Amino acid sequence: MNIYKKLLAALPLLLGTGVAAIAQDIKADVQHYDISLILNDKTDKIQGVTGITVRFKENASELLLDLVGRSTKDTGMAVSAVTEGKVRIPFRQNDQHLRLNIQVKKGETHTYRIVYSGIPKNGLIISHNMFGKRTFFTDNWPNRAHYWLPCIDHPSDKAAVDITVTAPAHYSLVANGLKTEEVRLPGKLKRTHYKETVVLPTKVFAVGVADFAIDHPGDADGIPVYSYVFPENKERGFKDYAIAVDVLRFFINRLGPFAYKKLANVQSRTMFGGMENAGAIFYEEESVGLKSLESLIAHEIAHQWFGDAVTETSWEHVWLSEGFATYMTNVYMEQQYGVDTLHAGLRADRKRVVAFAERRHTPVVDTSRQGGYMQLLNANSYQKGGWVLHMLRRQVGDSLFWKGVRAYFAAYNGRNANTEDFKKEMEKASGQDLGAFFQQWLYTPGVPVLSVHKGTEPNTLVVEQQQEHLFTFPLEYRVEGNPALQRITIKDRVTVLPVPAGQQIQLDPETNLLFNS
Numbered sequence: 001m002n003i004y005k006k007l008l009a010a011l012p013l014l015l016g017t018g019v020a021a022i023a024q025d026i027k028a029d030v031q032h033y034d035i036s037l038i039l040n041d042k043t044d045k046i047q048g049v050t051g052i053t054v055r056f057k058e059n060a061s062e063l064l065l066d067l068v069g070r071s072t073k074d075t076g077m078a079v080s081a082v083t084e085g086k087v088r089i090p091f092r093q094n095d096q097h098l099r100l101n102i103q104v105k106k107g108e109t110h111t112y113r114i115v116y117s118g119i120p121k122n123g124l125i126i127s128h129n130m131f132g133k134r135t136f137f138t139d140n141w142p143n144r145a146h147y148w149l150p151c152i153d154h155p156s157d158k159a160a161v162d163i164t165v166t167a168p169a170h171y172s173l174v175a176n177g178l179k180t181e182e183v184r185l186p187g188k189l190k191r192t193h194y195k196e197t198v199v200l201p202t203k204v205f206a207v208g209v210a211d212f213a214i215d216h217p218g219d220a221d222g223i224p225v226y227s228y229v230f231p232e233n234k235e236r237g238f239k240d241y242a243i244a245v246d247v248l249r250f251f252i253n254r255l256g257p258f259a260y261k262k263l264a265n266v267q268s269r270t271m272f273g274g275m276e277n278a279g280a281i282f283y284e285e286e287s288v289g290l291k292s293l294e295s296l297i298a299h300e301i302a303h304q305w306f307g308d309a310v311t312e313t314s315w316e317h318v319w320l321s322e323g324f325a326t327y328m329t330n331v332y333m334e335q336q337y338g339v340d341t342l343h344a345g346l347r348a349d350r351k352r353v354v355a356f357a358e359r360r361h362t363p364v365v366d367t368s369r370q371g372g373y374m375q376l377l378n379a380n381s382y383q384k385g386g387w388v389l390h391m392l393r394r395q396v397g398d399s400l401f402w403k404g405v406r407a408y409f410a411a412y413n414g415r416n417a418n419t420e421d422f423k424k425e426m427e428k429a430s431g432q433d434l435g436a437f438f439q440q441w442l443y444t445p446g447v448p449v450l451s452v453h454k455g456t457e458p459n460t461l462v463v464e465q466q467q468e469h470l471f472t473f474p475l476e477y478r479v480e481g482n483p484a485l486q487r488i489t490i491k492d493r494v495t496v497l498p499v500p501a502g503q504q505i506q507l508d509p510e511t512n513l514l515f516n517s
Helices: 005-014 231-241 244-255 293-303 319-337 339-359 380-396 398-412 419-430 435-442
Strands: 028-038 046-056 060-066 076-084 091-093 097-104 109-119 124-128 134-138 159-168 172-175 178-185 189-200 207-210 213-220 223-229 263-268 280-284 310-312 415-417 450-454 460-465 473-479 486-490 494-498 505-507
Touching: 028 060, 046 060, 076 091, 076 097, 097 109, 159 172, 159 207, 172 189, 172 223, 207 263, 213 231, 213 244, 223 231, 223 244, 231 263, 244 263, 244 293, 244 319, 244 398, 280 293, 293 319, 310 319, 310 398, 319 339, 319 380, 319 419, 339 380, 380 398, 380 419, 380 435, 398 415, 398 419, 419 435, 450 505, 486 494
Parallel strands: 028 159, 223 263, 263 280, 310 415
Antiparallel strands: 028 046, 046 109, 060 097, 076 109, 091 097, 124 134, 134 207, 159 189, 172 207, 178 189, 213 223, 450 460, 460 494, 473 486, 473 505
């Protein structure tokens, strides 16, 4: 996803909404969600029936699901019945969870049907768009699907999903997967069904219901690409979103096959600049006409590989999603506009990393955080993660880097991965031991802080590391008046460079090092 100013304004509210109250049920593995929603124009109350097919990894007497219950402010979901076939299942519900009383054995698979209703406090945003028209859009990251859906709301539990929405007939539905049914019903209603057979984490489940103008600007390697925009933005929106065809084709060629059967780019009411829902990306409604729309679209499409198809095992590894999307955006812009554009993007990203490191002393893989996952949407996860990939590319070489990235995607497509999994794939591809590289750049806070001053010996300059933890890295530099690129390994607190008298040096002229000076 791409951070947006509305998200920054909403962070204090989100941090108080209980999004950290997730209890991952390690005994259960959801295989499939069959979601049916009834929406209307008279009230924000939704009616839901969700079938959850679960394979049990251990004997269990309880299934713990995430679901925000009814509150005193009349928001939240109230469950009225749970059944398995014709058998009623006893259940208990509190403000964050739904507990089913069951007796199952390891290896068994069961399907439970949950009937519920209520006004979503979050996660499914029912509001009016910039043109005053009513809309319904899911906005699930990081774990807000359980505000409207009984589920295991954790990125490690991926499942296939069917989504059926019954709503007033003037609305159109866009969702994950392919549309399999659209039926007019009595009472000026319409029922629409989408089916996604590829397993997804709940964070990228998509339900978008609005008055849409729909375009099909083309296909990329056989994948149909669609644009869903508000009718008032039809002319500009279709033109702006059409670039997604070329972006998708670029990433297919660079990274590997696209995991889904279609890609929809949707003007929406997400609080993010963009939200990478699998096969149905939601963009903030003001994205139409945005100068940076091309890079935004590239960022969200890159997520279809990293974040969606390959999903981080847990939130502390979110750089595998956001850092990858950030760097892949820079790579796409380099291909489109040249290496100077890549360098400009990296320099801008470096400034954000340095500024963040001066405020917060935390590593990219931050295992200390328990909850408050919105705070992980920071320069460590995005820009520093992207910079780590750039430096890794320079360390192992271009061809081996892309070999490793493609191997990582192929190995974990449809699965979960953590930072160690990525490291192992890159080590296999490159033949290098990358333990020290990953340790200092991903598990150690901060970046190298370098000062350069005149040495005590004649014709020398001193490069000094001023940060607490010493880093080891190749430092490239040019001496004033000499175009040759020179390189030295920095590993000590102080390194002395021979430099002709009176000459200065330019550090990192090719933009290959993340550092502060």
